[in-house]
Amino acid sequence: MSNDKQFVKEITPQGEDFSRWYIDVIKKADLMSYSPVRGCIVFKPDGYEIWENIQRELDSRFKETGHRNAYFPLFIPESFFQKEKEHVEGFNPELPWVTEAGGEKLEERLAIRPTSETMIGHMYSEWINSYRDLPLLINQWANVVRWEKRTQPFLRTSEFLWQEGHTAHEDEQDARRETMQMLEVYRDFAENFLAIPVIVGQKTPSEKFAGAVDTYSIEAMMKDGKAVQAGTSHYLGTNFAVAFDIKFLDRENQHQFAHTTSWGVSTRLIGALIMVHGDDRGLALPPKVAPTQVVMIPIGPPKTREQVISRVDELYAQLKQAGVRVKVDDRADQSPGWKFNEYEMRGVPIRVELGPRDMENGQVVLVSRVTGEKKVVAQANFVEEVQNLLAEIHQQMYDKAKTFRDEHFVAVDTLDEFKTFLEGKRGFALAGWCGSNACESQVKEETGATSRNIPFQPEVTKSTCLVCGDAAKHTVVFGRSY
Amino acid sequence: MSNDKQFVKEITPQGEDFSRWYIDVIKKADLMSYSPVRGCIVFKPDGYEIWENIQRELDSRFKETGHRNAYFPLFIPESFFQKEKEHVEGFNPELPWVTEAGGEKLEERLAIRPTSETMIGHMYSEWINSYRDLPLLINQWANVVRWEKRTQPFLRTSEFLWQEGHTAHEDEQDARRETMQMLEVYRDFAENFLAIPVIVGQKTPSEKFAGAVDTYSIEAMMKDGKAVQAGTSHYLGTNFAVAFDIKFLDRENQHQFAHTTSWGVSTRLIGALIMVHGDDRGLALPPKVAPTQVVMIPIGPPKTREQVISRVDELYAQLKQAGVRVKVDDRADQSPGWKFNEYEMRGVPIRVELGPRDMENGQVVLVSRVTGEKKVVAQANFVEEVQNLLAEIHQQMYDKAKTFRDEHFVAVDTLDEFKTFLEGKRGFALAGWCGSNACESQVKEETGATSRNIPFQPEVTKSTCLVCGDAAKHTVVFGRSY
Numbered sequence: 029m030s031n032d033k034q035f036v037k038e039i040t041p042q043g044e045d046f047s048r049w050y051i052d053v054i055k056k057a058d059l060m061s062y063s064p065v066r067g068c069i070v071f072k073p074d075g076y077e078i079w080e081n082i083q084r085e086l087d088s089r090f091k092e093t094g095h096r097n098a099y100f101p102l103f104i105p106e107s108f109f110q111k112e113k114e115h116v117e118g119f120n121p122e123l124p125w126v127t128e129a130g131g132e133k134l135e136e137r138l139a140i141r142p143t144s145e146t147m148i149g150h151m152y153s154e155w156i157n158s159y160r161d162l163p164l165l166i167n168q169w170a171n172v173v174r175w176e177k178r179t180q181p182f183l184r185t186s187e188f189l190w191q192e193g194h195t196a197h198e199d200e201q202d203a204r205r206e207t208m209q210m211l212e213v214y215r216d217f218a219e220n221f222l223a224i225p226v227i228v229g230q231k232t233p234s235e236k237f238a239g240a241v242d243t244y245s246i247e248a249m250m251k252d253g254k255a256v257q258a259g260t261s262h263y264l265g266t267n268f269a270v271a272f273d274i275k276f277l278d279r280e281n282q283h284q285f286a287h288t289t290s291w292g293v294s295t296r297l298i299g300a301l302i303m304v305h306g307d308d309r310g311l312a313l314p315p316k317v318a319p320t321q322v323v324m325i326p327i328g329p330p331k332t333r334e335q336v337i338s339r340v341d342e343l344y345a346q347l348k349q350a351g352v353r354v355k356v357d358d359r360a361d362q363s364p365g366w367k368f369n370e371y372e373m374r375g376v377p378i379r380v381e382l383g384p385r386d387m388e389n390g391q392v393v394l395v396s397r398v399t400g401e402k403k404v405v406a407q408a409n410f411v412e413e414v415q416n417l418l419a420e421i422h423q424q425m426y427d428k429a430k431t432f433r434d435e436h437f438v439a440v441d442t443l444d445e446f447k448t449f450l451e452g453k454r455g456f457a458l459a460g461w462c463g464s465n466a467c468e469s470q471v472k473e474e475t476g477a478t479s480r481n482i483p484f485q486p487e488v489t490k491s492t493c494l495v496c497g498d499a500a501k502h503t504v505v506f507g508r509s510y
Numbered sequence: 511m512s513n514d515k516q517f518v519k520e521i522t523p524q525g526e527d528f529s530r531w532y533i534d535v536i537k538k539a540d541l542m543s544y545s546p547v548r549g550c551i552v553f554k555p556d557g558y559e560i561w562e563n564i565q566r567e568l569d570s571r572f573k574e575t576g577h578r579n580a581y582f583p584l585f586i587p588e589s590f591f592q593k594e595k596e597h598v599e600g601f602n603p604e605l606p607w608v609t610e611a612g613g614e615k616l617e618e619r620l621a622i623r624p625t626s627e628t629m630i631g632h633m634y635s636e637w638i639n640s641y642r643d644l645p646l647l648i649n650q651w652a653n654v655v656r657w658e659k660r661t662q663p664f665l666r667t668s669e670f671l672w673q674e675g676h677t678a679h680e681d682e683q684d685a686r687r688e689t690m691q692m693l694e695v696y697r698d699f700a701e702n703f704l705a706i707p708v709i710v711g712q713k714t715p716s717e718k719f720a721g722a723v724d725t726y727s728i729e730a731m732m733k734d735g736k737a738v739q740a741g742t743s744h745y746l747g748t749n750f751a752v753a754f755d756i757k758f759l760d761r762e763n764q765h766q767f768a769h770t771t772s773w774g775v776s777t778r779l780i781g782a783l784i785m786v787h788g789d790d791r792g793l794a795l796p797p798k799v800a801p802t803q804v805v806m807i808p809i810g811p812p813k814t815r816e817q818v819i820s821r822v823d824e825l826y827a828q829l830k831q832a833g834v835r836v837k838v839d840d841r842a843d844q845s846p847g848w849k850f851n852e853y854e855m856r857g858v859p860i861r862v863e864l865g866p867r868d869m870e871n872g873q874v875v876l877v878s879r880v881t882g883e884k885k886v887v888a889q890a891n892f893v894e895e896v897q898n899l900l901a902e903i904h905q906q907m908y909d910k911a912k913t914f915r916d917e918h919f920v921a922v923d924t925l926d927e928f929k930t931f932l933e934g935k936r937g938f939a940l941a942g943w944c945g946s947n948a949c950e951s952q953v954k955e956e957t958g959a960t961s962r963n964i965p966f967q968p969e970v971t972k973s974t975c976l977v978c979g980d981a982a983k984h985t986v987v988f989g990r991s992y
Contacts (some may be wrong), residue, residue, distance in 0.1 A: 061633060065585045065620065070633055073578035073648065080579065096555035099561065102653055102669050103547045121613055129606035132659035151543060151552055166555065171584055175612035188582050
């Protein structure tokens, strides 16, 4: 499985060409391969395992908040898309269509799902009859397809993997509570599991989900200053309930339309992880999501090799026992130096070195991927020291990403000011916005930046629109994005 | 989520109409809904959770045997199917085709994967260069589509969920070892996790996977005497390696084609579970796969209610702590009797009853779903008693299914004998077979039964072909199947 890697001798430095750096890293770290189908990638084991860790963690958080998983069909009849006007306009250009199956032309074309509000809306209309059936709290782990013109591995691919939560509620208040709860689940997950600081806020009308009343997002800054929308949560009002007739008898025995929500994150989180934490040496994976948290490398001359490996194995067993994801690389045909580089490139948070002198002194060396610092610790405290360092690394990675974002985040008063900022430096700008589509479009045309969201807790608030100078309705985060 | 259920007042007895019984049970237990897309079902939470438990267990068994997960594209270019002749003949009639996407007609049609040997073969040819890259041991959890004419929930649906393992090896010996290893993983999983006894053997040439050299299967008997193929493992020889050019430099620096395998189980296992263990009262789920293993129901008059519930909660916490999947149903608006029926119908292995008299005596009542027996045990030994009973129930369910199979399994010498057997009773027959397609076809035409497999350990061996009377090459299991 090393073929793809052979094309990447060295990783292009981030400062030279960030896009090349990104592709070099994901190739060299063996996370993916391009597939023969346009815009579709293969998630190789080292890439897919990151997704498995994301899945496991999010799934348990969804279940803790009362959701259950289900699975709905991949195919969506064409007529379903016609039922919600904004939805069809938003997704129609990106749909692949199945027109033939089983040797026959289909009477009605079937879309491959780009998202499942329509299919799930249809099913919910069958399942929901009474307020007793509410709230209905379901999540689906699935593949979805959006036929994108420009694709980029993990960040934007024609087929991708995601989860989509779909819930139905008795009233607006409960649906909005759910929308906010899931947004907070995402924020907490991004910051405390992926070590990615995010800006939490509401999308402007032009950037909201096709068919939603309100869309909320968490936005992360990559090391090239561009944004990745890392998760969204939508309050759909009764739009899909009306379109699909999701009605119930309320507590007063009156028919009501349900209020629905949807929320999702996708495999683009893998791309965000790489671009937030990676550096010129390669990947850097936050400890909680890293498939391998610790790699142990025995060092020293052949004559002490066996003895050293035997001690490494003992320490390995202790870590394993404590639930740490640890590997030993005791291959004799690769030098320690080669291994150090290899696991740094692969982003393993901690390297453990043990040689004959460490044996004598009852110590062991821990090296942090993120700071490069060596720490000599007593073997007697090995497990505790590793666990502490893992927690420390998480915090350091979060802080580092936060500092980077702060350094690339300005408040501006005018469009010109924003343009000047973007010429010198990449990043986000906070600015006042009057609320008109025209002003928002002008920012996009002149800078390539879009409104990321209207943050709940902006660092500063601005009182005039950066474009027209009228009174600002909102303070908005603008940035170029993936 | 109770709407579907309302159409099922009573479960049709198995003896009256087995197919009706099956549909009644899965509707009433809320496992699935029909979808608006032909042949596709919705896996509702109570059905999907069974699949999640199957996934978790199998996934850990695959990882223990050295496999890693990856994800390959849903779409397969039409030209890929042309490369392996038997494969295209086997799957072409069942493929759905994407012909348009993103508003344009595609230059090459894309099939929705029915299985991924072709796509994975293509990728492996890029990834594998040297014997050092082998064995390559990958599994994929995915949705697949086969446009079936006749569908049946879980057992045969147009879209279904499955896992497909795909491995590549240096030589035939290692690939065959893998094929057998995974077959054994499936056997052990079926018998020791799902409590389903299976017949392990090799498929006849007419029944093997399209493109395989040899196909092996585990076959289970449903309560109507029909077979479900519960898992398959294929030795593919170099067929796909030649078609997709999966070549490597061997230890003597010579180019060789890799030997590949594939193996899979699907959501049809849910159907098998229901049809092997269910009865006229409804579902019966083996403890290891049951989403809820124990339901606790407080009983007695209102005046002791609070006290009883508080004790139930304590015992609940103990079970939960011990890792048992347990629920309490303390709703006041449903009678204990209604609850007893409800959880029996849903197949929960153990019901726990606790009332005021049990409180006084420091005891608690355990009721087994499978035997209906009540067991009064000391509260002091509660957790241990529950764990023992769960283990006992697993064994009882396995034994019961095995006894049923034995009682519906005969050895026959002639086709007439088999026909007579099928008139009186449903089930399988062991019979000699000369090895000719003609004789195998004749059995199918005259009885509707197909060869299930050539068992590795037949109860008896037969020396003459049941059709032509010539010397038997194999002793074969014949049966009607889903």
